Amino acid sequence: MNDFVGTGTLVRLALRRDRLLIPIWIVVFVISAAGSAKASIDLYSDQNALVQAARTSNASPALVSLYGRIFDESSLGEVSLFKLTAFGALLVGLLAGMLVVRHTRTEEESGRLELLSAGVLGRYAALTAALIVSAGTVIVLGLLTALALMGSGLDTKGSFAFGLMWAGAGLAFAGVGAVTAQVTESARAANGLTAVVLGVAYVLRAIGDSSADGSTQWVSWLSPIGWSQQVRAYAGDRFVVLLIPLVFLVVLIAAATALIRRRDLGAGLVPPRPGPPRAAASLRSPLALAWRLHRGSFYAWGFAFLLLGLLVGNIASNVDGFVTSDSAKEMVQKLGGVEGITDAFLATEMGVMGLLASAFGIQAALRLRSEETALRAEPLLATDVTRSRWLGSHVLMALLGTGVLILVAGLGSGISSGASLGNMGRQVPRMLGAAAVQLPAIWLVTALVVVLFGFAPKLVTGGWALYGVFLLIGQFGEIFNLPQWMINLSPYGHTPRLPGGDFSVTPVLWLTAIAAALTLAGFATFRRRDIG
Amino acid sequence: MTSAIVVSGLHKSYGSTHALDGLDLEVATGEVHGFLGPNGAGKSTTIRVLLGLLRGDAGDVSLLGGDPWHDAAKLHRRLAYVPGDVNLWPNLTGGEVIDLLGRLRGGLDEKKRDDLLRRFDLDPTKKGRTYSKGNRQKVALVAALASNVELLILDEPTSGLDPLMEEVFRQVIEEDRREDRTVLLSSHILSEVEALCDRVSIIRRGKVVETGTLSDLRHLTRTSIHAELAASPNGLAQLPGVHDLDVEGNRVRCEVDTAQLDAVMRQLSASGIKSLVAQPPTLEELFLRHYEDDVPAESEAAVR
Numbered sequence A: 001m002n003d004f005v006g007t008g009t010l011v012r013l014a015l016r017r018d019r020l021l022i023p024i025w026i027v028v029f030v031i032s033a034a035g036s037a038k039a040s041i042d043l044y045s046d047q048n049a050l051v052q053a054a055r056t057s058n059a060s061p062a063l064v065s066l067y068g069r070i071f072d073e074s075s076l077g078e079v080s081l082f083k084l085t086a087f088g089a090l091l092v093g094l095l096a097g098m099l100v101v102r103h104t105r106t107e108e109e110s111g112r113l114e115l116l117s118a119g120v121l122g123r124y125a126a127l128t129a130a131l132i133v134s135a136g137t138v139i140v141l142g143l144l145t146a147l148a149l150m151g152s153g154l155d156t157k158g159s160f161a162f163g164l165m166w167a168g169a170g171l172a173f174a175g176v177g178a179v180t181a182q183v184t185e186s187a188r189a190a191n192g193l194t195a196v197v198l199g200v201a202y203v204l205r206a207i208g209d210s211s212a213d214g215s216t217q218w219v220s221w222l223s224p225i226g227w228s229q230q231v232r233a234y235a236g237d238r239f240v241v242l243l244i245p246l247v248f249l250v251v252l253i254a255a256a257t258a259l260i261r262r263r264d265l266g267a268g269l270v271p272p273r274p275g276p277p278r279a280a281a282s283l284r285s286p287l288a289l290a291w292r293l294h295r296g297s298f299y300a301w302g303f304a305f306l307l308l309g310l311l312v313g314n315i316a317s318n319v320d321g322f323v324t325s326d327s328a329k330e331m332v333q334k335l336g337g338v339e340g341i342t343d344a345f346l347a348t349e350m351g352v353m354g355l356l357a358s359a360f361g362i363q364a365a366l367r368l369r370s371e372e373t374a375l376r377a378e379p380l381l382a383t384d385v386t387r388s389r390w391l392g393s394h395v396l397m398a399l400l401g402t403g404v405l406i407l408v409a410g411l412g413s414g415i416s417s418g419a420s421l422g423n424m425g426r427q428v429p430r431m432l433g434a435a436a437v438q439l440p441a442i443w444l445v446t447a448l449v450v451v452l453f454g455f456a457p458k459l460v461t462g463g464w465a466l467y468g469v470f471l472l473i474g475q476f477g478e479i480f481n482l483p484q485w486m487i488n489l490s491p492y493g494h495t496p497r498l499p500g501g502d503f504s505v506t507p508v509l510w511l512t513a514i515a516a517a518l519t520l521a522g523f524a525t526f527r528r529r530d531i532g
Numbered sequence B: 001m002t003s004a005i006v007v008s009g010l011h012k013s014y015g016s017t018h019a020l021d022g023l024d025l026e027v028a029t030g031e032v033h034g035f036l037g038p039n040g041a042g043k044s045t046t047i048r049v050l051l052g053l054l055r056g057d058a059g060d061v062s063l064l065g066g067d068p069w070h071d072a073a074k075l076h077r078r079l080a081y082v083p084g085d086v087n088l089w090p091n092l093t094g095g096e097v098i099d100l101l102g103r104l105r106g107g108l109d110e111k112k113r114d115d116l117l118r119r120f121d122l123d124p125t126k127k128g129r130t131y132s133k134g135n136r137q138k139v140a141l142v143a144a145l146a147s148n149v150e151l152l153i154l155d156e157p158t159s160g161l162d163p164l165m166e167e168v169f170r171q172v173i174e175e176d177r178r179e180d181r182t183v184l185l186s187s188h189i190l191s192e193v194e195a196l197c198d199r200v201s202i203i204r205r206g207k208v209v210e211t212g213t214l215s216d217l218r219h220l221t222r223t224s225i226h227a228e229l230a231a232s233p234n235g236l237a238q239l240p241g242v243h244d245l246d247v248e249g250n251r252v253r254c255e256v257d258t259a260q261l262d263a264v265m266r267q268l269s270a271s272g273i274k275s276l277v278a279q280p281p282t283l284e285e286l287f288l289r290h291y292e293d294d295v296p297a298e299s300e301a302a303v304r
């Protein structure tokens, strides 16, 4: 049992460190679920409208592959929440996996764990503590979600099935995080690997869900997110399916502990290879260094954006083939015909890409702060490099990086939708334009991190909080009847809806101008402050 | 003699912590200057102000004739810095970091680079995250020492080195001194300071409390005396600078402020010296006196 000595201390330490992070995340999930439930309950006062909406959704391959299938078209709970079933499970999984990595590999990498291990700490203590914290978080999250859903008027059994299937996805990905944290040497890589597994899980379930004749439906069962859907909350409430993520977690914990036994503290599974003894001739400026530091994550994001773009474009072009029932045809006509509905879908997905690209921008800009606190900025700033040049190098990576990412997504969706609609020449420029108009809002959010970095470096992670607020405002502002000025606070709300929508240049110029002003303010304040 | 570094009346607070409290420091061009003081005394803070990384709240700072806050980048071409805590980029090799920092400073002396890598026994192909603390320190040292700059600012550069490597460090600094390079060396290792430094400044609670050559400082310490006299001594207790006096018949033990040695010896020889052991002051004593807490120092002052 000595292998577990100190677990309790580490759990307390982790909870103390995350005393804000964890509750905020839990609240965001609970509010999202309850908000969606409330909105739909208000909307579908009449059973016919409910069934109609469910049929339309099930008839749309775009929606099905994105969100999943509605199993019971007459279930108020399921129709209200189906958009949050798979997607929410994905996000809960992300939270759970990152929590495990944060309290294992991140600690080990920074050397803090070494400090602890020198005292009395069993070799499994850190992993056990991280798993306890992560599993505890998603279980509490699931239970509170269930209670909130009951509170908004949905039935008890279904609400618990919903909350627990979220928790189930969290448990499965806590296990994934436990393994990736052992395999890689850097927390960044471990998180990246977890994200890849999440992405694969999401795509697998999309394949299973989109299977028209049911022949590939089994693919869903390969995906932890698919398991969450198969609990069928509010449509049968199959609690027994929750055993699968539990068994999965146990297997992954066994794998992770086996890996721990086989490796040294601080090392990964893959032994480090020696690198070049001399720097390449190009590594001679802060910008070259910044590129070196960002390029790995940039390539990964770029690849993901290209795939997403291609996928979204492809889905969009299938819309009309699947609209078979008369009522659905009528609905499509109301929404502006096939082109109208395709464009509406593409515009929505472009907006989502904009949100995702912003996450890259925020993360890239936050690199400034981690370089500073890790004392890696100091030796650079003690050379010929001015502060503005150093700051500029990372800001450029963030701004150009987001630009390239969103255009890659635009290009991908343009190509795939154009190819299947047979009008590539028109679709590619349209989608590139739709991608480009996302940029001002993305840059504004990135610039908020830059200005925080210059002005209040200790609060720089507040960038994520602002991002979260903008997301919530965008998703739920109208549902909760927030005042218009509050809804206007989110930059994303001012982005023109393209393709198909009206383009107006004024909000684009305003967003760009504000982003530029914030960035400049970041430079000005950073030049005047202390480093460290 | 010109000065590479002149600091006067420097104040710096972090919130409520007054890290520097009117610090004065002067480092002459071409000297190796030791910078000593207990943990948290403000050495690293001073060095960061000198590098323009922090802005002093009050006081004047001149570095190589310029203002480190306003002319930071320009001045940095002429100096090299080794931080106390060296963190490397996890996926860059040591060799890449050395080249990068050297290039950003305006160029490396290739011959020196190879020579230092060999002498410090450093493998430049390892990735940053796989170096031990001492080896990370060596990467920073090679990067700094391989450049032909006027001024080296070293913040506890040997804190992670093993004794063998510390010896190499001493030799390299010795050679740099011959090339008339100025060195500001913050350190806790007294033998290192004693071996390398022309002058030292001792900082305590944000103020420089002693500065001078080592022999100047030795002067401030006490010599311990054991003497056997022909007759019992008298008048010793009344002499200034005599401490811990212990008389047993004709035997005398005491500690004497080195500056007062002459007067005490006269007094002793007046009673006829039969045997005498005088122990020269050690630097440790001096430093420990300054490193000690305020409490004994204050009570000593009260007794005087």
Ligand SMILES: Nc1ncnc2c1ncn2[C@@H]1O[C@H](COP(=O)(O)OP(=O)(O)OP(=O)(O)O)[C@@H](O)[C@H]1O
Residues within 6 Å of the ligand: A532, B014, B017, B018, B019, B037, B038, B039, B040, B041, B042, B043, B044, B045, B046, B084
């Ligand atoms: N970023 C900071 N924020 C708040 N206080 C700080 C900060 N940096 C240093 N201090 C405080 O300033 C004082 C001086 O610290 P400094 O690092 O200059 O000491 P030092 O002489 O280098 O010590 P050591 O020998 O341990 O390296 C200490 O009391 C320290 O706690």
Ligand SMILES: [Mg+2]
Residues within 6 Å of the ligand: B043, B044, B045, B084, B155
């Ligand atoms: Mg220090």
